[in-house]
Amino acid sequence: MARVIMDPLTRIEGHLRVEVEVGADNTVSDAWVSGTLYRGMETVLKNRRPQDAFYVSQRICGVCPISHGHASTMSAENTYGLTIPNGARLVRNIIECAQYLHSHVLWFYTLGALDYVDPVKALSANIADTYDLAQAAGTTTADFGAVANRVSEFVNAGLANNRLSIFTNGWFGHPAYAANMPAELHLIAVAHYLEALHIQAEAAQVMGIMGGKFPHFMTSVNGGTTFVPTEEKLDDVLYRMTRVVDFVNNTMIPDTLAIAPFYLEAAGYGAGCKNYLSWGVFNSPSFALTDRYLPGGVIKNLDLAAGTGLAVEAPDPTKVKEYVERSWYDSQSGLNPADGETSADYVEYDVNGKYSWGKAVRYDDMPMEVGPLSRMLVGYLAPSELPEGVRSPKDLVDFALAELSKAAGAQIPLAALQSLLGRVAARNLEAAFVADLAIASVLELVGYVKDGDTKWFEPHDVADGKGVGLWEAPRGSVAHWMTVEGGKLASYQVVAPTTWDIAPRDKDGTPGPMEQALIGAPVMDAEKPMEIVRIARSFDP
Amino acid sequence: MAHEDCEVLYSQLAARGVTRRDFLRFCGSVAALLGLSETMVPRIAAAVESAALKPRVPALWINGGACTGCTESMAQLGSPDVATVVLDLLSVNYFETIMMAQGEDAEKAKADLAAAGGYVLVYEGTVMTGFDGNALRVAGKPQTEELPELCEKAAAILAVGSCAVDGGWVAARPNPAEGIGIQQFCEDHDIATPIINLPTCPVNPEWVVAMVVDVLFLGGLDEQGKVAQALVDKLDDFGRPKLIFGQTIHDNCPRRGHFENGEFVYEFGSEEEARGYCLYAVGCKGPQTFTNCPIVRWNEKATWCVEAGAPCIGCGNANPLSAGGNWVDVGAPFLNRLPDLPLSDTTTVQPAAAASVVGAVAAGALLVHGIGMKAAGRMDGGAPYEEIRESDRKKGGGR
Numbered sequence: 048m049a050r051v052i053m054d055p056l057t058r059i060e061g062h063l064r065v066e067v068e069v070g071a072d073n074t075v076s077d078a079w080v081s082g083t084l085y086r087g088m089e090t091v092l093k094n095r096r097p098q099d100a101f102y103v104s105q106r107i108c109g110v111c112p113i114s115h116g117h118a119s120t121m122s123a124e125n126t127y128g129l130t131i132p133n134g135a136r137l138v139r140n141i142i143e144c145a146q147y148l149h150s151h152v153l154w155f156y157t158l159g160a161l162d163y164v165d166p167v168k169a170l171s172a173n174i175a176d177t178y179d180l181a182q183a184a185g186t187t188t189a190d191f192g193a194v195a196n197r198v199s200e201f202v203n204a205g206l207a208n209n210r211l212s213i214f215t216n217g218w219f220g221h222p223a224y225a226a227n228m229p230a231e232l233h234l235i236a237v238a239h240y241l242e243a244l245h246i247q248a249e250a251a252q253v254m255g256i257m258g259g260k261f262p263h264f265m266t267s268v269n270g271g272t273t274f275v276p277t278e279e280k281l282d283d284v285l286y287r288m289t290r291v292v293d294f295v296n297n298t299m300i301p302d303t304l305a306i307a308p309f310y311l312e313a314a315g316y317g318a319g320c321k322n323y324l325s326w327g328v329f330n331s332p333s334f335a336l337t338d339r340y341l342p343g344g345v346i347k348n349l350d351l352a353a354g355t356g357l358a359v360e361a362p363d364p365t366k367v368k369e370y371v372e373r374s375w376y377d378s379q380s381g382l383n384p385a386d387g388e389t390s391a392d393y394v395e396y397d398v399n400g401k402y403s404w405g406k407a408v409r410y411d412d413m414p415m416e417v418g419p420l421s422r423m424l425v426g427y428l429a430p431s432e433l434p435e436g437v438r439s440p441k442d443l444v445d446f447a448l449a450e451l452s453k454a455a456g457a458q459i460p461l462a463a464l465q466s467l468l469g470r471v472a473a474r475n476l477e478a479a480f481v482a483d484l485a486i487a488s489v490l491e492l493v494g495y496v497k498d499g500d501t502k503w504f505e506p507h508d509v510a511d512g513k514g515v516g517l518w519e520a521p522r523g524s525v526a527h528w529m530t531v532e533g534g535k536l537a538s539y540q541v542v543a544p545t546t547w548d549i550a551p552r553d554k555d556g557t558p559g560p561m562e563q564a565l566i567g568a569p570v571m572d573a574e575k576p577m578e579i580v581r582i583a584r585s586f587d588p
Numbered sequence: 589m590a591h592e593d594c595e596v597l598y599s600q601l602a603a604r605g606v607t608r609r610d611f612l613r614f615c616g617s618v619a620a621l622l623g624l625s626e627t628m629v630p631r632i633a634a635a636v637e638s639a640a641l642k643p644r645v646p647a648l649w650i651n652g653g654a655c656t657g658c659t660e661s662m663a664q665l666g667s668p669d670v671a672t673v674v675l676d677l678l679s680v681n682y683f684e685t686i687m688m689a690q691g692e693d694a695e696k697a698k699a700d701l702a703a704a705g706g707y708v709l710v711y712e713g714t715v716m717t718g719f720d721g722n723a724l725r726v727a728g729k730p731q732t733e734e735l736p737e738l739c740e741k742a743a744a745i746l747a748v749g750s751c752a753v754d755g756g757w758v759a760a761r762p763n764p765a766e767g768i769g770i771q772q773f774c775e776d777h778d779i780a781t782p783i784i785n786l787p788t789c790p791v792n793p794e795w796v797v798a799m800v801v802d803v804l805f806l807g808g809l810d811e812q813g814k815v816a817q818a819l820v821d822k823l824d825d826f827g828r829p830k831l832i833f834g835q836t837i838h839d840n841c842p843r844r845g846h847f848e849n850g851e852f853v854y855e856f857g858s859e860e861e862a863r864g865y866c867l868y869a870v871g872c873k874g875p876q877t878f879t880n881c882p883i884v885r886w887n888e889k890a891t892w893c894v895e896a897g898a899p900c901i902g903c904g905n906a907n908p909l910s911a912g913g914n915w916v917d918v919g920a921p922f923l924n925r926l927p928d929l930p931l932s933d934t935t936t937v938q939p940a941a942a943a944s945v946v947g948a949v950a951a952g953a954l955l956v957h958g959i960g961m962k963a964a965g966r967m968d969g970g971a972p973y974e975e976i977r978e979s980d981r982k983k984g985g986g987r
Contacts, residue, residue, distance in 0.1 A: 053691040054727050057684045060656045062726060083725040086653050086714070086758050087765040096921045102901050103916055106757050109657020109790060135857075153663075161688050190605075197603040201676070210644040210679035215697040217688030244663060248888060251664050255887030258896060261664065262657040262790050265898030268923075273856040273897035283890075375719075391764055393719035396728070404723075503857030580690055 048076075049573045053580060054083070058158040059588050060110045063549065065561075066398060067579055069570045075579070078558065078565035079398040080549045082405035085375070089389045092539040097123045097509060097531050098269055100539060104527060107543055109262045110153070113146040113254060114328075114520030115527070115543070116267050122527040123269040126514030132502035133332065135271035137492040140329050141284070142257050142264065144485035148291050149250035149261075150521035151419070151478040154587050155299060156236075156243035159471065162581045163306060164236040167219040170199055172234035180231045186301035187294075189238035198237060223577035225309035232305060239298055246294045249287050256284055271504035276496055285489050292482040303475045304447065308454040310468060317467030317582045319564030320414045322347050323421035324547065326362055326526060328519035329484060331431065336517060337361050340433055340484055341440075341477075343517070344425035345410060352462035359429035364515050364526060367542065370407040370553040373400070380554060384528040384540035385513060407553040408546050416560040417523030417547040418586060420464065420473040426480075434491065437483040443476040467564075467578075470585040509534045520544045522587040548586045561586055597640035597673070604669040614670040621798035621884070622806075623822075623831035635805035636674060644679035645804055646707040648698065650738065651684050652731060653724050653758050653767055654713025657790035658749040659685045665793045666888045674797060677804070678708065695727050698738075705741035706813045708803065709781075710796075714751040714758040714767035723765045736777045743813045744803055745770060745783045747827075748791040750915055753906040756789060760916035771827060771908040782815035785827040787879075787906035789915065794884050795832050802829075826908055832884075837874035837900050840882040843867065853897070861897050871923040873902030899923065 048071065054064035062084040070076040088107055092100050104119045105112035117139060124131060131139075177191045205211035251261045257274050258264030266274040276284075327336040327343030336343030349356040369387060371380045378388035394401050409415070426440030433439055438446075444464070452459045463469055495501065509531065516527045523544030530538040550559030558566065561583060570576045601611055615632040619625070624632070639645075651659070665671045680687075682698040689697060701707050716723035721730025739745060747770045750756035758767030768776075771783045784803070786795050802808050808819040824830045838844065843866045846852070852869040853860040866872070877900055885892045893900055901922040907913025921928060 052728075055684050055690065055694060057687050057690045057694055060685070061654075062651070062684075062724065064725070064728070084653055084716070085718070085723045085765055086716070086767070087718075087723075087763040088757075090763050091757060091760045091916065093762075098923050099916075099920045102922055103757050103760075103920075106655050106657070106789065109655035109660045112655075112657065132857075157686060193603045193605075197600070200600065200603075205644065205679065208643045209700070210646065210681070212644065212676070212679040212681060213683050213687040215679075215681040215687070215689060216693040218693070245668065248664050248668065251660075252887045252890040255664075255891040256896065259893035259898040260886035260891060262655075262660045263903070265893045265901070266896050268856060268898075271857055273861065273899075275857055275862050275897055375722075391719070391723075393722040396725070504855065506855055575693075 051570070051573050051576050051579065053576070053583070056580065056583055058161070058584060060108060061545070061588070063583070063588055065565070065579060065583050067565055067576070069573050069576075073570050075565050075568045075570060078562040079402055080551065080559060080561045080583070081396070081403040082545070082549055085391055085404040087391070088541060089539050092536055094535050096534065097126065097529060097536055100527070100529065100536065101268060104539070104541065105263060107541065108520070110150060111146065111520035111522060111544075112263050113142055113258070114518055114525050115541075116264060117143060118516040118518040118525045118527040120267050120269045121516030121518060122514045122529045123516075124514070125516060126512045126529060126531055127507055127510045129270060129505055129507050130334065131271045132505055134495055134501050134503045136330050136332070137488060137495060138257055138272045138274055138276070138503070139267050141485065141488045141492060142254050142267065143329060144481050144488060145250045145253035145288065145291070147481040147521050148295060148478060148485065149247050149254070151474050151481075152243050152250065152291075152295070152299060153247045155303070155475055156240045157247070158587070159584055160236055160240055161217065162577065162584060163224070163310060164233050164240075165219055165221070165224045166198055166214065166233070166237050167202065168224065168230050169234040169237045170195065170202070172230040177231040177234050180229065181235050184235070184301050184305040186235060186239075186305060187298045189242060191234055191238055194238040194241060195234060218575050218577065221572070221575055221577055223571055228306070228309040236302060236306065239302055242294070242298070246291055250291045253284050253287050253291070256280055270507050273504070275503055276492065281489070281493055281496065285493070288485050288489055292486055295478045295482040299475055300479055303472060304450050304454070307451055307468065307472060311455060313468035313581070314459070314463040314466045316568045316578075317470065317564045317585065318465040319416055320560045321349050321356070321465060322410070322413045322415045323349060323424050324362065324410055324415035324417050324524050325422045325425045326517035326519055326524045328422070337429070338431050340431060340437070341422045341426050341480070341519065342429055342431040344429050345415070346421075346424060346428065347411075347413060349424065349465070351465055352460065357428055359425055362517070364517060366411050367526070368409050368412065369542070370409065372407070372554045373551045374403050374406050375401055376406065384526070384542055385515065385530075387528065387538070387540040389540070403549070403551040405546055405549050405551055407550045407559060408542050409550075409553055414550060414553070414557060414560050414563065415547055417544050418470070418474070419477040419521070420470045421523070422519060423473045423477055424464065434484070434487040436487050438480060440476070440480060443479055447472060447476055467582055467585050474587070523547055545586075545588045549588055561588070597637045600640065600673055600676070601670070604673065606669045606673070610667065610670055614667050617667075618798050618801050621794060621832060622802050622829075632801060632806065636677070636801070639677045639805050644677055646701055646704065647678040647680045647710065648701050648707050648738065648742070649680050649683040649710045649712065652711060652713035652752065653716040653765065654751060656685050658712040661790035662793045662796065664887050665797065668888070671797050674801060678800065702738055702741055706743050707741075709738060709742035709745045710748055711745060711752045711770045712748050714755045715770055715773045716758075716765055716767055718764050718766035732773075735773060736779065739770070739774055739777070739779045739781055742781050743809055744815045745774070745781050746796065746799060747771065747783055747785045748796055750787040750789045750903060750906045753785040753787045754908050754910070754914050756906070756914055757916045759911065759914045761912065769906070769908050775909065782820060783827050784823065784829065785906065785908055787828065787904045788881075789903035792881070792884055792886065795829070799829065826906070832880055833878045833904070835878065835880065837877050837879060837881055837894075840880065841874055841894060842882060843894060856897065867894060867897070867899040870899050871921070871925060872899035873905070873919055873922070874900045877902040877904050879904040
């Protein structure tokens with residue numbers, strides 16, 4: 048038995064500690080995930096105005112501020128009984144699309160890839176073979192020779208005096224890197240790692256143009272948007288969005304399909320709680336949760352291999368409860384966030400007692416995985432109507448499974464989605480979905496502007512009441528609850544995506560989704576537990 | 589500088605598809621940010637060229653109570669190919685958000701840097717002092733336990749973003765997490781390491797690159813590896829580079845002409861917005877916010893807040909040593925002309941005269957103009973109208 052602690056878990060947004068017990072059979076027998084930062088957003092917003100919550104609450108996350116901002120404005124609009132104009136719906140959807148593309152590209156190449164791709168291995172690639180391989184894999188080429196030189200110069204200059212910058216003490220040559228993955232594929236991935244830095248910035252520029260700036264945007268105020276598109280701005284948005292979409296379709300998806308066959312064992316573990324929640328994201332004209340282009344839904348005890356648990360329920364925010372028995376709070380446990388409290392109270396870190404700043408959030412008292420896998424599963428099993436030209440989650444998942452089956456020479460079943468590999472693949476396939484939707488939405492907005500009868504903002508008065516904004520950030524379900532009294536916020540409660548996934552144990556001692564995904568995972572090297580960090584990062588926490 | 593010495597840098601630039609011309613243009617924009625004349629461009633270029641021959645300068649990027657937005661912002665640099673060459677002259681051996689290593693291996697990289705000292709410390713986020721520092725735990729202990737040594741041994745500290753400068757929104761009252769800025773933390777621990785404060789939420793990456801060039805390559809550090817007096821002299825009372833934070837947004841706003849004409853947006857998404865009128869009446873904090881956002885812009889210079897019809901919320905307002913100076917306490921309610929006056933931790937009152945809400949008619953232009961000028965601290969009586977400048981009016985709203 049060995050206790051393995053990863054603290055800090057790096058290459059994520061925020062601060063996370065992962066502690067696992069590795070049994071004699073070299074698999075994880077128990078796991079504790081601890082959110083180690085408390086910033087007190089909910090207390091800061093209390094007694095301020097509902098209009099201010101949009102600006103402040105999005106600062107919870109510098110990678111997904113758009114989604115938090117949207118959840119906040121939807122919460123106010125829900126409180127006031129306000130529907131935003133169609134122009135604002137389109138503008139918000141496009142900004143959100145850009146953030147999804149930005150975030151998923153960033154996760155795969157900048158954060159996640161180093162767990163599967165070894166930059167040092169790339170140095171032994173044959174350049175001519177790299178071009179051949181890129182062509183065979185159907186992915187884009189780059190100046191592979193120049194990239195190899197750049198990496199080699201960087202490594203040599205850095206090795207000489209321990210100045211390897213962000214690559215210092217990385218697990219180069221770890222046996223968990225697929226031994227049979229050719230050096231040329233490592234080099235392709237490194238080249239695209241560098242290119243991805245440009246693409247994420249291009250996506251961020253779309254958010255900037257329509258949102259004022261990114262990170263932390265300015266335009267999706269309660270009632271609509273402050274952004275009034277002009278022909279020039281729409282041209283600019285379409286041009287940049289097209290470049291991002293091309294990268295997703297012609298580089299990121301082929302790269303995923305090229306690398307995945309070397310890591311098929313990752314389809315054998317890491318599934319977790321097998322309950323999936325999505326509030327839904329990208330509003331259709333009806334604004335109904337289940338009509339969203341990635342629809343809202345709840346799936347319980349899904350077992351795709353057995354074909355059970357396939358029913359998708361419509362999501363209901365009153366079924367959410369937050370437990371604090373194992374978290375550093377002394378407020379009442381088991382409250383719905385509409386009546387929630389946040390009263391922080393630190394006591395010593397103890398995995399048998401309290402061990403996280405995260406509350407144990409539950410739906411119908413069950414832990415729920417949130418994120419791209421949940422959304423793609425809900426979209427697969429309970430599809431909504433999509434704009435023309437947008438491939439459905441089912442189209443994309445079936446396409447990927449067919450391609451992978453070809454590469455593996457064996458049928459890869461749908462059940463492979465419920466795994467570490469499935470969670471990573473679902474994110475990239477979702478990027479392809481959003482890529483289609485982004486272009487369709489920009490073209491719809493162009494048509495809306497051409498028709499001339501535009502409206503971007505619904506004037507309104509602040510009204511007292513209770514409301515909730517339900518939405519999805521790239522990394523999962525986000526909801527903001529507010530109570531307005533006398534024009535001020537009497538209460539503001541946020542359940543962020545990572546709150547769901549890194550939830551600690553609840554009142555019954557049931558582990559949270561990431562904890563469950565870790566339990567049962569193999570650990571090749573307890574000193575350098577690559578499988579552990581892969582699983583933790585696969586949630587994009 | 590001998591020609592062959594430049595080769596190292598230019599091969600690095602060439603590997604990124606960057607020409608010497610691109611590089612000099614980049615040096616020109618750095619010179620502008622640092623307030624240097626064009627004649628200084630060759631010196632900047634030479635400084636960067638010679639730095640490329642030396643071992644990378646050690647640096648440490650520490651995330652406090654952060655949202656990671658400032659790290660994100662660094663990925664949105666203008667002319668990234670050239671700028672990253674400069675940033676690659678740093679060896680950021682510890683950088684939680686993007687570093688390859690994790691757990692003990694990551695901590696070891698940090699410990700090795702601390703042992704050697706003389707690095708540049710970039711601090712992102714709020715220093716979390718609440719719950720005896722347990723509001724932020726790293727590697728099993730409060731971050732505030734390791735911070736004194738890390739700050740003490742640094743050659744210089746760059747506080748990036750409003751949170752690092754004065755606690756930012758995390759410091760807004762009432763919050764038991766007890767966030768403060770890194771300068772306050774150093775004062776509390778008698779640490780004398782020079783600090784450069786770069787507020788706004790998030791930090792504008794162009795400023796960070798300019799300051800890296802200034803500190804590391806233009807003689808910002810003296811022979812002992814400490815910050816030179818010449819650099820300290822360039823900072824204002826809040827430890828901010830005067831050149832970047834010396835003028836208000838209002839001073840340089842492309843919509844300024846409309847302000848002078850009394851042409852305001854009173855409702856978002858309106859005809860007035862389509863014409864690019866001034867956002868003063870919907871609460872724009874441009875007149876009391878000292879940053880050069882309208883000039884440097886955001887996201888590879890593609891945009892900035894006001895250009896998208898959004899009134900400035902004053903996210904660059906930061907007061908390093910004053911509790912309650914953070915941009916949220918100072919600026920909220922953001923869509924009103926004046927802040928709420930705190931009566932206690934939970935009760936506030938809005939000064940009635942100039943109150944305006946979304947969709948309502950704002951106070952008269954003369955009155956608001958006067959208030960803005962007062963808030964900017966530039967005059968004490970009424971406000972005379974300035975002459976209309978044709979050049980401003982032409983720029984109106986970027987349309």
